[in-house]
Amino acid sequence: MAPVVEKKCRVCRNRLHNTSVCTRCGTDYSLADAAEAQAVVQLAQVASYLYRNNHVQALRTLDSLQRLKKNPALESLQQYLRYFVLRPH
Numbered sequence: 503m504a505p506v507v508e509k510k511c512r513v514c515r516n517r518l519h520n521t522s523v524c525t526r527c528g529t530d531y532s533l534a535d536a537a538e539a540q541a542v543v544q545l546a547q548v549a550s551y552l553y554r555n556n557h558v559q560a561l562r563t564l565d566s567l568q569r570l571k572k573n574p575a576l577e578s579l580q581q582y583l584r585y586f587v588l589r590p591h
């Protein structure tokens with residue numbers, strides 16, 4: 503079972519109990535939370551496209567994901583796919 507990660511407000515360090523708005527300082531994390539959820543969906547889509555050998559769509563989705571939430575660990579995959587998609591066939 504995955505450990506439960508307790509989220510804290512980045513402004514005041516208050517615990518965020520299943521809410522996107524800090525109850526202490528009012529900082530709203532709903533946009534960041536939505537982007538995080540979208541990034542998870544897009545990463546699953548990238549894996550699905552790779553599984554089906556659809557490198558063009560995998561790269562498009564990965565580029566979109568990286569604009570949404572930059573993940574340095576995915577940069578080498580991005581470079582590899584760019585090479586794969588752009589090379590002459």
Ligand SMILES: [Zn+2]
Nearest residue numbers: 511514524527
């Ligand atoms: Zn706060």
